[in-house]
Amino acid sequence: MPRSDGPVLALDLGTSSGRALVLDETATPVPGALARHKVQPVYGAQGEATLDLDGYVDGLLACIDELHAGGHLEHIQHIVLSSQWHSIVALDNSGKPLTPVIPWVDTRSIPPELPADFDERVFHARTGAYLHRLYWSRRIPWLRSVLGTSATAFAGLPDLVIERLTGERLTSVSVASGTGVLDLATGRYDAEALEIAGVSPSQLPSIVPSRWAGRLSPSYAMRWPSLVAVPVHPPTGDGAASNVGTGAYDESTAAVTIGTSAAVRVVHPIADAPELPWELWRYRVDDERAVTGMAFSAAGNMHAWLTGVLDLPSPEPEGVEVGSSRVIAIPFQAGTRPPETVPGGSGVYFGLSFDDTAADLLAASLQGTSLEIDRGLRMLDSLFGRELEVVLGGGGIHASSWWRRCLTATFGREAEVCSEAEVGARGAAAVALGLSPSAGGDRLVPDSADIERVARLRPRYESLRSLAAEASSV
Incomplete structure (x- = not known):
């Protein structure tokens, strides 16, 4: 570098x-x-x-x-x-x-x-x-x-x-x-x-x-x-800085970052940029580059809130397999970002029963956030005409190995973890000084059984998500 x-x-x-x-x-x-x-x-x-x-x-x-x-x-x-x-x-x-x-x-x-x-x-x-x-x-x-x-x-x-x-x-x-x-x-x-x-x-x-x-x-x-x-x-906007800081600084790679909120983004030249879909936003990185993506308001904040509310001894949903929970969580606690108009206070759980545990609720929420991020990733795949490489970064990524496993299974592809937690600061330095940092962390390979469970879960999630968005939108 x-x-x-x-x-x-x-x-x-x-x-x-x-x-x-x-x-x-x-x-x-x-x-x-x-x-x-x-x-x-x-x-x-x-x-x-x-x-x-x-x-x-x-x-x-x-x-x-x-x-x-x-x-x-x-x-x-x-x-x-x-x-x-x-x-x-x-x-x-x-x-x-x-x-x-x-x-x-x-x-x-x-x-x-x-x-x-x-x-x-x-x-x-x-x-x-x-x-x-x-x-x-x-x-x-x-x-x-x-x-x-x-x-x-x-x-x-x-x-x-x-x-x-x-x-x-x-x-x-x-x-x-x-x-x-x-x-x-x-x-x-x-x-x-x-x-x-x-x-x-x-x-x-x-x-x-x-x-x-x-x-x-x-x-x-x-x-x-x-x-x-x-x-x-x-200064560099934190989303742009975080992308570059994770090692996702060209149109071959999407960065998934989870901090207080979450986002999936791709950095690319502003010249000859692909036509922007209505569902995605676009900002600038610097004089030469733009960043296109989708953001989500409930992520690390939701994880921290839920582990506190449920008084969980661990930040992990122990004993719950990825994609296995009957409970479906729609993570609209902080509303949605544009162009959707779901207000804060719209988080929903579907399918609760008396035998569900705190770990089931946490797993369902982390799974819901993963499915939201995947929705944006698939749009970016389509926009750039390829299945994008994925790097994962931010405090939420480092906080939970279960969440990392869930994300890769939901994406259905390998992902590299950025070894550095301070991706925003790292990216700001890289943008200002023309550096090209690498992710430098573990490469995660999704489990085939996890992928199959999430695939079975996805249609139910998407149907209930539409119902929750329609009921809550203003």
Whole structure:
């Protein structure tokens, strides 16, 4: 794998934590050089989910302080960022935040007024996004309806972190693509999306090319002297970074990543990209590449919640064979991503009986998530005209060997596990520095009996999924 010219400081801006870690010149995490600030979104009954901006940024800076105190920032040559997509903060005309960070999981927004000739499928093909509550085309009109004219500018969490570090409020083509108001082909804000949102480009962060590099402002250069003049690279959206970080950085390979949520994605050139199906989204990785895929809101979060609710002694559904549970679980606890409109609170179990155990319920939920991911994988197979190679990555993958076995049986193909847990940070470094990391982990071969059981289970799952989606959609 190509190497950088020295160690890299990676900042990973997640929904459940902010992290700072040091990677070596091959984008491999340096043992012991990681600091974490746990983050807990504040939830409300009306779909609210917010993060305290100052608390988040101060916690992230404290992580860098921790690495500095441990002597881990010596000889750092690059600073890279991986960040959650879709977040938004409303600002006043002096740049002061008027709201907390509103992350992807917040479900508040309003349908905007649309041009008379608006065609959402054409809009989707151009922006890779939908008129959905995730995106700024709906979030900005909603924030304006709440805040009035005081909201004069808008930015995402990574844009404000970059501004805090360098004094410049800007964004990358990758992060901007997650707002849903970017023209994917040109890499500039989309005129129709801006019209719908009711903003001008000057009210949003400037988009810089992937080769841009900033420098820490003087106060931080004094705080961390070893980082003086170290280039700060544009942030990469976490989904794109995770793909590259697992070793899935071209159109031959799909990455399945399971963290708080889950996704299946393929990285490919933006030039001559295949026509985007309605069911899939598309964002940018950098100036040259795009990433196409499908995301799922219930994954690692569901696993953690269920093991707690059921008071399970193990994160594994012990004693249950893959595909054998009579119970069918539809993992709609956090709703669905666009274009489906299933709201949060729609998770369903079908077929419960008095002899079902906690392990049966956990197995059914992990199986349901696996079948959801497989639905996206099969669409990507069709889009790219081949059965794709598969790599698995993320904390959820490392948390459960049963889930890994279930995924490979559901996919009906071999898969390679990424040996590195910090795929987002690794991928951000790889994107910024032109590295090509490999998965480097075990190769999993699905069990034929598991495959047969899942194949028998699939028609019942799909039928009940349709029923649950129809009953819950809004």
